[in-house]
Amino acid sequence: MSTYPTTPSQTVGPYLHIGLPWPDGPFAVAEGTPGAVWIRGTVRDGAGEPVTDALVETWQADPDGRFDHPADPRGARAYPGLRAFGRCPTDGEGSYGILTLKPGTVPGPGGGQAPHIDVSVFARGMLNRVVTRLYFPEEETANAADPVLRAVGDRAARATLVAAAAPDGYRFDIRLQGEGETVFFDI
Amino acid sequence: MSTAPGARTGSGLYVPGYVRDHDTHPPLDYSDYNSTALRHPKRPLTLLPHTLTEVTSPVLGHERLGELDHDLTRQHEGEPQGQRIIVHGRVRDSDGAPVPHTLVEVWQANAAGRYRHTGDNWPAPLDPYFTGVGRTMTDGEGRYRFLTVRPGAYPWKNHRNAWRPAHIHFSLFGQAFTQRLVTQMYFPDDPLFFQDPMWNSVPDEEARERMVARFDYGSTEAEWALAYRWDIVLRGRGQTPFESEEEIVEDEE
Numbered sequence A: 001m002s003t004y005p006t007t008p009s010q011t012v013g014p015y016l017h018i019g020l021p022w023p024d025g026p027f028a029v030a031e032g033t034p035g036a037v038w039i040r041g042t043v044r045d046g047a048g049e050p051v052t053d054a055l056v057e058t059w060q061a062d063p064d065g066r067f068d069h070p071a072d073p074r075g076a077r078a079y080p081g082l083r084a085f086g087r088c089p090t091d092g093e094g095s096y097g098i099l100t101l102k103p104g105t106v107p108g109p110g111g112g113q114a115p116h117i118d119v120s121v122f123a124r125g126m127l128n129r130v131v132t133r134l135y136f137p138e139e140e141t142a143n144a145a146d147p148v149l150r151a152v153g154d155r156a157a158r159a160t161l162v163a164a165a166a167p168d169g170y171r172f173d174i175r176l177q178g179e180g181e182t183v184f185f186d187i
Numbered sequence B: 001m002s003t004a005p006g007a008r009t010g011s012g013l014y015v016p017g018y019v020r021d022h023d024t025h026p027p028l029d030y031s032d033y034n035s036t037a038l039r040h041p042k043r044p045l046t047l048l049p050h051t052l053t054e055v056t057s058p059v060l061g062h063e064r065l066g067e068l069d070h071d072l073t074r075q076h077e078g079e080p081q082g083q084r085i086i087v088h089g090r091v092r093d094s095d096g097a098p099v100p101h102t103l104v105e106v107w108q109a110n111a112a113g114r115y116r117h118t119g120d121n122w123p124a125p126l127d128p129y130f131t132g133v134g135r136t137m138t139d140g141e142g143r144y145r146f147l148t149v150r151p152g153a154y155p156w157k158n159h160r161n162a163w164r165p166a167h168i169h170f171s172l173f174g175q176a177f178t179q180r181l182v183t184q185m186y187f188p189d190d191p192l193f194f195q196d197p198m199w200n201s202v203p204d205e206e207a208r209e210r211m212v213a214r215f216d217y218g219s220t221e222a223e224w225a226l227a228y229r230w231d232i233v234l235r236g237r238g239q240t241p242f243e244s245e246e247e248i249v250e251d252e253e
């Protein structure tokens, strides 16, 4: 049981840009790494307008589906330059971009999980982050068996979690509210 | 799949989850804070079982830190205006365990209540000697410490004569994706709380008080700086080791 009650979340506010962006934030893997892909997208609000004061963060497994973290008892493989964490503020068009390696299959409830990336969005006007997941369009078979995707009953809603192929990687747009609203998770 | 220690047949690696602390946090839809109107999802959130992706997070080291990142009063040629303060405390999880070696990031307005940000143009002076951005890592016992100046209150346009109580923005990683927290630290007895939607958005009054640092006379430094102590609590595991994620999934269906 909890003995210490937790500290409440508060918004990042309008001035997140002075505190949170890192010069190397968008590079979840070092520039020039073979096989690296760009994940790009636009964050939009309930009116379809771009959100220009948001921060997108990503966290994922390595290409073998492992995590460089004590909670993963398998231990990590060596992927030089892979931080597996990306952080990018949205620009004047509401767009973000993160360079990374595609993750592998991750163990999960009832078997394996399809390759995926956990995504957090923070913004002015949001009192807490929202969390979603990015899945890959070419992983149709793994996606169909993924326990998290399967728990999203509505087919159109599920589609918001699957990125689109792009010339240099993938496109993953995030709609905070309204038409095509992204599926967000209770984390 | 993996046959590593901890694996369970047919269910992937066993992963104990983290407590879900919904009662602590403000709702995303909170009409008194006008900007939430178009920025909250209308569809209910989908329960995400905690898998390896959610119970891990980046292990960030001291290479992220500059030598003076923890001292906001020494980042320029001269000293910033304002009341010099120590802000320190401990980061724990809700089970009471310290959260060691985790990155703590802060940003704040200067003593006059103005941010060094192109979007902040209200008529208060910038301070050439104050950026208002700090970083540090907690030590092995979860302790952190910054030296800074007390930020001023500042106006905003949410409602008539709206003012934000003085605050410092905090960002924490913890040791798991589930523990990520961005919040604000407030000062005791601020007369502006009553009209602040950020403060009031936290539904439980006791939870609001957990955002307030306490004056810490014992940690003041004579003829140098006042001190405030603020302890931060992230989600813990708080779960018996026999509950499984499969049960959580089934609960949802």
Ligand SMILES: [Fe+2]
Residues within 6 Å of the ligand: A013, A015, B109, B164, B167, B169
């Ligand atoms: Fe602020």
